[in-house]
Amino acid sequence: MEPSRELNFDALVIGGGIAGLQAALDLADQNFKVAIVEKDATIGGKMIRLSKVFPTLDCASCITTPKMAASAHHENISIFTYCDLTSLKRDGQEIKADITQMPRYVDADKCIGCRQCEYGCPVYVPNHEEGNFNFRKAIYIPFSNAIPQIALMDVENCSLCGKCAKVCPTGAVDYFQQPEDFVIRAKTAVLATGFKLTPMDQKPQYGGGKIQNLISSLDMERLLAPHGPYQRVIRPSDGKEPDSIAYVQCAGSRDKTLGVPYCSRVCCMYAIKQAMLLSGALPLADITIYYMDIRAFGKGYEQFFQNAKAMGIEFVKAKIAKIEQADNQYVRLRYEDQEGNGGVVEREHDLVVMSLGMVPDWNPAGVCDVACDTDAFIKSTIPSLAPTVTSIEGVFAAGVAIGPKDIVDTIAEAGAAAMEASKYLNALENPKAA
Amino acid sequence: MSTKKTAETEEPRVGVYICHCGGNISDHVDVKKVAENLEKVPGVAVAHTNMFMCSDPGQELIQEDIKSGKINRVVVASCAPSLHETTFRGAIKRADMNPYLYEHANIREQVSWVHHGEAATAKATSLVTAAVAKAKELEALDPIKVDAARHATVIGGGIAGLRAALDLAQRGIEVALIEKSPFLGGQAANLERIVPTGERAADLIQDLAAKVMADSRIRVYTCSRIVKSEGYVGNFKITLKTQPPDSQADLEKLQEVAAKGEKPGRFVPFAGFLAVKVPTTASEQVLDSGAIVFATGFSTYTPRDGEFGYGQNPEVITLPQLIRFMSQEKSRGRSLTINGRTIRRVALVHCVGSRQIPGIHEPDADGGLNEYCSRTCCAATLQAASEIRERYPLTHVLEYYRDIRTYGRGQEEFYERASENHVMFLRYEPEDPPQVERLSKGNFPLRVTVKDTLTFGEALSADVDLVVLSVGMVPSRIADLVDMMKLPVGADRFLQEVHPKLRPVELANTGILLAGTCQAPMDISEACNAAAAAAAKATSLLSKGYVELDPFVAQVDLSRCKGNGACVAACTVDAIVMQTVEVDGQSVERAEVNPALCTGCGVCVAVCPENAIDVKGWTLEQYEAMVDAIVAD
Amino acid sequence: MSADKANSNKGKILILATESCAYPGANSVGQAHSPYPANTYILRVRAPVLFPEKFYIDCFRKGIGGIIIMSCGEECPYEGAYHALAKRIDNVFQMMKAHNLDIRRLRLTAICTVCNRAFLKEVNEMNKLIEELGPPEYKEAA
């Protein structure tokens, strides 16, 4: 298929998470024209899906939405969502990106985000955005604070009943929409493709993903979010209010056998944060964090950790050896006791959260020949003095795409990537000044 | 602007928008009821509720009402204004209305999160009604444009300062780099190889400093301090004093450098990069600068006398001292030797001067505690441990730690390497730190005893030749600058950013930015990221050649001003002067405000007997209207 | 409108809270979800030094039971403003006496952005006081 159009920008940002948004804003504020290409149907990345964020305990939405809205409304920023990046290459003086606009089966120009289609659709599908705890429709807007507010259809579950097309006030539903290829040319690019969590079923000794009431940390974020699936914290298997909740730290990180030898940097802090939020939501529940080392190293983080201890959250130094289903849908943890009298200890909890680690969301193989490290994150070629510089001239990287990090460090790094990109643009314009 | 005229001449029609905040507000405040109550308030044209006012659909609600002409004033009742006031002002602006015809009511932090039931709904109603009362009095305002010097001043010549200076220069901004010592490179000059890349700190500093020296847009002022700072974003006037070095440490370093015959332009180990000739006479100069980047860095914690035996036993040293000894140690023997003494066993103690806990640790002379983690010492200690084991296989190493925080990419490998090198790890609780005692007899000078939680809290003693304290970071002493520029400082005594996620490299003082460890402990790569982010912000501010400022400044009502001058006397920043003007053919004195200097504090407002001066956007009349609304119900 | 009248029998407390310290301090109390009496009305001010003596007296005349000025104290970002404010409040106290107003109805304090406990203490004390004192009995000065 021939690309339908070719667009030109100063800078191209791949990924619309907090790293991509911050980099785009910092470039746009310096008067460069920026394109953000996001594979998801909304910008905001992981951060918009979190409940509250450490160490300030601001609600994640309250911090992310201003940056999402500022990017969406910035005169120098264009946003392309639901796009598949098929190639990113240097082409002479430029970076050329081949992109496929995936079909939403909804005409983005016509959709007004009124959700009539969603209300009309008779098909219920487990809502992945909410940890499958509740349901969405087969045509839907991703979530209430998504940007853009444009519906998309999940063709795999659509029953082709035609209801949505009938109720849409603008006639935006289009069952025959086709993918559309286009090209973006830019002078520089910032890779901000972020992360996904290590899989739940990775470790056979942790039940291979089959244990009830053993959930991922992102699922817990949704349970804790003010507008989450149940708007309170309950045990998914039976709706019971949990009396005892446990966290398994380094579940998927610091483990060579999993190919994740590194520390994921955020899981200690998010577990402590969730524990604090839980003790607010369920004042009577016992909360235990099983850890190897508590890594509260950022500004204000150690104080946050000490507060959690003072609040009565129990910290047990132990590496969990085995996780099993116990009776009555409890979860049993087995570990070697280090602090008490030694020996193997077993404890059961209502609900257990896996503090999963981070792995890169994007595998550039076959799309872009940017060099990656053995840990699969994008390689920084000047790691100490200019951490955002990659192996391709004029291409920079920021956020978790270039190594696990929290939001504070991600935002600083995004500013740094924008600085590198703006220097690069400046040098192109004024070759002598550089 | 046409909207300005209409807004001022037309009757106010206020649009009121009340946010559920996804339950945060609506769980405790009956938002429907508040909207119904507000609909009855005179001057309110519409009152809506929405799940998330800050979302696109929420903002569009406002924009539609503006565009259809229903409203010419906006009140949003939602979370704290610090979060979304600018969001809503932006939305209004995009709908072609003046963004200052907006008032915010805080019904989350100050209502739904602290009050419940009917009282919460009643209070929300009052606060929104008061906001409407103010909104009706609002005027359209325009931001103030101030010409800005395309020049930035970077304070501190460590890695972060060098990085920021280079970044700014490469974007065409002139830079003054100010360093109090004769050397560039800061604390990194005291390091050998850095974790985790293994690069030599010397090479990194040499690389950056040489580029800085070669860049014609950067002027380096070593042996210099800021003695006075005036002005405001875009137009700072900074007085700089350069004088011959007088600190003992600097003089010693200079002597060493002279002894080696080193000339400016080269890195000198454990001193830094000698940038330019050391001045022999004092001089002062004034710089015109558009922005200031703080890169004043940190110093290492000095243990108290007797803390882990420090100061009382020569065998107790700090990690930076160990690094220095080891770099000078040329012996190729199989044991580490220090000052000729063979070290058979060494104890490394983590978290000295960091992670202090009220009630457990003793506060310092100023009553302060370093409650934070210093972030870099774990990896640095592990590196030192492995280096000792690998270079000196007969020297045994014990590490006393609380948590091993090798969080960075490539750092965990150092932990593993230390274990493979048979470094012995002992873990202590802050309540039971290792005890260091002097041995009067026997083979070893010191004994370290600890309750080791890795072996069920058993008390373990080890006799050692050397104890090394992994001291943390404390902010550099910049009290003079903090006072002079009125900078916000956090409880941890580091400089305090506006918000760690929304504005992480900015201080509340517009035009003053943060780079590196003056903000919090960080390693070199993190400090470079922060410095580049600060440079990006400074570039955004200065690249246009002007900055836009909030219009909330004092304004004289010439129809009332009688020229009595009380405001001029009251103003603490000299923003008001008396000007001679013609009134009815007569020359009279009238007050005039310099909006770029005015901070909008309002000290003049209270003293004017004629009520002739007000702060735009925060007028007395508006406050009185709010009080009337509050007492009315 | 019975719900809206819920507070009206109690005296009302006006809080003038500085934009850079006390106002975010009050928000911090909110973030901690620490409850306090609802008859409190926080007005965001840049610096309370803006208000002339008459403003305070007028508030009491209009029926406000108590006023707490929550400033930044010595940390005030506006040069010299705190000093000027302290002097102004002395004047207000004199005028209050002339108007038959208990001077404890006006408090000048410093509240930082994380001073949750200090905030709660001030608010609770003022609330107790105005319950004891009842509505202000404002009289025209002689």
Ligand SMILES: Cc1cc2nc3c(=O)[nH]c(=O)nc-3n(C[C@H](O)[C@H](O)[C@H](O)COP(=O)(O)OP(=O)(O)OC[C@H]3O[C@@H](n4cnc5c(N)ncnc54)[C@H](O)[C@@H]3O)c2cc1C
């Ligand atoms: C459970 C949990 C809780 C957390 N809590 C906190 C907290 O309280 N405080 C805190 O500071 N941090 C927290 N974090 C960490 C925080 O989520 C990350 O630091 C932050 O989201 C990283 O942002 P990012 O932009 O780098 O990555 P992401 O948020 O992953 O964004 C990357 C974006 O790029 C898109 N993308 C990927 N590949 C492509 C492609 N090929 N083409 C186009 N687009 C692509 C993705 O769809 C995504 O939108 C938490 C993390 C987890 C897992």
Ligand code: SF4
């Ligand atoms: S941050 Fe904590 S839980 Fe996560 S991998 Fe590191 S040590 Fe483990």
Ligand code: SF4
């Ligand atoms: S980095 Fe390690 S040694 Fe340093 S303060 Fe933190 S935990 Fe302690």
